Amino acid sequence: MQRPDWAPETIDIERPSVARMYDYYLGGSHNFAADRAAARAMVEAVPEAPLMAQANRAFLRRAVQFLADSGVRQFLDIGSGIPTVGNVHEIAQRIDPESRVVYVDVDPVAVAHSQEILAGNDRAAVVQEDLRRPEAILRHPEVRKLLDFSQPVAVMIVAVLHFIPDADRPEEILRTLRAALAPGSYLVMSQASDDGRAGTGERAEAERVYRRTDNQLFFRSRAELSALFAGFELVDPGVVWVPQWRPDTPEQAENAAQAVFMGGVGRLGG
Amino acid sequence: MGDDGPTATTCSRPGAFARAWAKAVSGTSYLPMTQAQLEALLQRLTERLALALRTDPFDLRIGQQVGAELVQAHIASAEGLGRTIEVIQLRLVRDLDLAVDDVEDRMARLLATVATGYARALRDRTLDEQEAIRRAAMMARAQAERALRESEARFRHQATHDPLTDLPNRTLFTERLTTAITAPGRGADRIGVCFLDLDRFKVVNDSLGHQVGDSLLVSVARRLRRALGEHLVARLGGDEFVILVERTGCTEDVVKVAEAALAAVSEPALVDGHELTVSASVGIVERQVAGTSPMELMRAADSTLHWAKAAGGARWSIFDADRNRRELARYALSAAIPTALDRGEFYLDYQPLTGLRDGRVVGMEALVRWRHPELGVLRPDSFIPLAEETGLIVRLGSWVLAEACREAGTWAAGAAEAPFVSVNLAVRQLHRPGLVQEVQGVLGRTGLPAERLQLEITESTMMSTVAEPVRALRVLADLGVRVAIDDFGTGYCNLAYLRDLPVSELKVAGEFVAGLRAPADDPGSRTDERILASLVSLAHALGLTVTAEGVETADQADRLRAIGCDAGQGWHFGRPGPAVPHLGRSPALTDTAS
Structure with a gap:
């Protein structure tokens, strides 16, 4: 599955992209007909899909806010997708303009769009890489240039892990990333989960929709996702449905399981 | 927190209407703000709406701005608009307790302006986003294409360059050379090729290691490129480089390039901490493009390089067509030896070694001949040196030994004391470990x-003689095999080997014997005679017999006999030919001796 470095991928806008489908769920127009068709099919199968995306995006916003309030000034957002509203650098740099953010995505269109958005921001950059090649991410010159790994870094893997099958050894990917981090660093993860919802048929239908894209969907339970935080101390309230993670208001946490995404934030001790 | 965010302006605390509005729109789309920030925003917009309801005359712009601001704050979905209209229509007047004339009319107009502003802003945003994503797709495609081109260029570079020195490799050189020769309109041009090879590079590798050897190659490559900038320098492999000199005027132009290359190579250089000074050899070919081919040029430059090497290195040589032709012919001849052996194209002639006292044929020297199907009968000097160079001498020598022994075995019939057969042994044969077994085997068979x-071994053979061959000769001598030193007195050697070697005969070179043709009172002739006399007395003192080679006249034979020489060989006694007629000249039949 690893392509040689010299073989660039083709840019095929006829093929749905998970990054642009996600943008559509969020009400954006950074998408093409094929993305919208696939996203509509997903909404057919799982009517909550747009809510899921919104809830996940809100989780990201609250998590970045939490991290920035905790003093983190460096962010590595892997699987950042199409930058729309409320990007990590917008939140983090509003709190401290010195905050540094590197976005990583495998989708070349998402990367090109991010480049456009980030033009002129010398404390934020985007890198085209694959979460499945953590060493390549860590040694990437842009990553090395902006992030100082002797200081805490927040690694964000938000709404991405469900595209990584167990066969790609996510635990090893995370071990590699963890090994590069200084104490006081954080890991933010969320992913689609059918915890307690198994057997509704939605899962199979969602998986079927995503087979059209380059990224298949793999659900994980709360226990499985928690296990992937190995080596990190989970911050309260642990791995939960994303609306339940430090909501702004209690109402936001209602019907949390509809959000389909579970997430959490871990801190590297020491 | 967030006071410089999208909900920047501070205003009065959110009232019941703003809170209800916030509740209505939250969840209609992703809102990048907290509930409190949302309520604060909507409180501000609420005040604008109230203003619009009250202002007279009615100002279209206020409602439109509210609609646009909602979209800018990312309350930008169809549901967001629907619920906004609903909540304004149902609650605005009541919650704010507004007293307005024509309230229904004004409310309708207000909702229309909000919806207009909202739809217009949403349409603009959609168009902007569509444009942005299409531009991103185009950029991504352009980047992918550039990456593809770059990777192709990198791939092409890798395929056409030597990874160690980054010089062009043989592929690229051949391409450029081919273009220079075959491109239309180039026929009248002249072109030059220099093959360059470091002298004794192997010594650097063997003594300092391959890493230093590699660094030296990199350093040489850099110097060559610097010195010959305008000309293509390529590395063919190992320590072999090649230079293409296009559009030359004459050979001198290429000689200048070769001299520049030699000078660049011989600059002392610090390589991995070693001060190294190396030299190189260059083979030069320069000719008109018309009538030549890349292959021919490369081959010619390569052979010329070997001439420069053979001449001692640290020099250039220019291609010489005649020399090349001769070498090619020689090469063809040596390549044909194995087949000729298989086809039985070789045969032996014999020349008698005749006793000077009794005229008896004491021995016969076997001389190999090649009955070449096209060139006729070839004498050994036209193919033995080749066979020695290529190592084929071992196979050929074995054949000669076996054939000579076989024929000599037949001479015994009818003669009481049949002559021995004398076979030349090449250096390589002497150095082969199996020599003793081979001779024993042949004798046995x-x-x-x-x-x-x-x-017969030559004096020069013994120069390089080391323990092993001496031991082999001793074993053979112990078996009874005679060992003769051929061409004695012409090589540079010390006589000490006579002490170590089990030699039974010296064959004195023809040069000394030739002097005996002159009248006996000629001073030169007298000197030769004295040398011969002392050689004979030396040999006899050591218990060796002496055979003089090149005896052509009866007078020479007489004088040799007079100084005590044992045997003679030469035209006087018989030319090389089949054995049997010589056997017939034994004194029993033709009593020539006195």
């Missing part, structure tokens, strides 16, 4: 007694 075999 042919039934020839060991005493009737003489092996």
Whole structure:
């Protein structure tokens, strides 16, 4: 599955992209007909899909806010997708303009769009890489240039892990990333989960929709996702449905399981 | 927190209407703000709406701005608009307790302006986003294409360059050379190729290691490129480089390039901490493009390089067509030896070694001949040196030994004391470990007694003689095989080997004997005679016999006999030819001796 470095991928806008489908769920127009068709099919199968995306995006916003309030000034957002509203650098740099953010995505269109958005921001950059090649991410010159790994870094893997099958050894990917981090660093993860919802048929239908894209969907339970935080101390309230993670208001946490995404934030001790 | 965010302006605390509005729109789309920030925003917009309801005359712009601001704050979905209209229509007037004339009319107009502003802003945003994503797709495609081109260029570079020195490799050189020769309109041009090879590079590798050897190559490559900037320098492999000199005027132009290259190579250089000074050899070919081919040029430059090497290195040589032709012919000849052996194209002639006292044929030297199907009968000097160079001498020598022994075995019939057969042994044969077994085997198979075999080795062979061959000769001598030193007195050597070697005969070179043709009172002739006399007395003192080579006249034979020489060989006694007629000249039949 690893392509040689010299073989660039083709840019095929006829093929749905998970990054642009996600943008559509969020009400954006950074998408093409094929993305919208696939996203509509997903909404057919799982009517909550747009809510899921919104809830996940809100989780990201609250998590970045939490991290920035905790003093983190460096962010590595892997699987950042199409930058729309409320990007990590917008939140983090509003709190401290010195905050540094590197976005990583495998989708070349998402990367090109991010480049456009980030033009002129010398404390934020985007890198085209694959979460499945953590060493390549860590040694990437842009990553090395902006992030100082002797200081805490927040690694964000938000709404991405469900595209990584167990066969790609996510635990090893995370071990590699963890090994590069200084104490006081954080890991933010969320992913689609059918915890307690198994057997509704939605899962199979969602998986079927995503087979059209380059990224298949793999659900994980709360226990499985928690296990992937190995080596990190989970911050309260642990791995939960994303609306339940430090909501702004209690109402936001209602019907949390509809959000389909579970997430959490871990801190590297020491 | 967030006071410089999208909900920047501070205003009065959110009232019941703003809170209800916030509740209505939250969840309609992703809102990048907290609930409190949302309520604060909507409180501000609420005040604008109230203003619009009250202002007279009605101002379209206020409602439109509110609609646009909602979209800018990312309350930008169809549901967001629907619920906004609903909540304004139902609650605005009541919650704010507004007293307005024509309230229904004004409310309708207000909702229309909000919806207009909202739809217009949403349409603009959609168009902007569509444009942005299409531009991103185009950029991504352009980047992918550039990456593809770059990777192709990198791939092409890798395929056409030497990874160690980054010089062009043989592929690229051949391409450029081919273009220079075959491109239209180039026929009248002249072109030059220099093959360059470091002298004794192997010594650097063997003594300092391959890493230093590699660094030296990199350093040489850099110097060559610097010195010959305008000309293509390529590395063919190993320590072999090649330079293409296009559009030359004459050979001198290429000689200048070769001299520049040699000068660049011989600059002392610090390589991995070693101060290294190396030299190189260059083979030069320069000719008109018309009528030549890349292959021919490369081959010619390569052979010329070997001439420069053979001449001692640290020099250039220019291609010489005649020399090349001769070498090619020689090469063809040496390549044909194995087949000729298989086809039985070789045969032996014999020349008698005749006793000077009794005229008896004491031995016969076997001389190999090649009955070449096209070139006729070839004498050994036209193919033996080749066979020695290529190592084929071992196979050929074995054949000669076996054939000579076989024939000599047949001479015994009818003669009481049959002559021995004398066979030349090449250096390489002497150095082969299996020599003793081979000789024993041949003697065993042919039934020839060991005493009737003489092996001739040259004086120069003994120069390089080390322990192993001496031991082999001693074993053979112990078996009874005679050992003769051929061409004695012409090589540079010390006589000490006579002490170590089991030699039984010296064959004195023809040069000394030639002097005996002059009248006896000629001073030169007298000197030769004295040298011969002392050689004979030296040999006899050591218990060796002496055979003089090149005896052509009866007078020479007489004078040799007079100084005590044992035997003679030469035209006077018989030219090389089949054995049997010589056998017939034994004194029993033709009593020539007195």
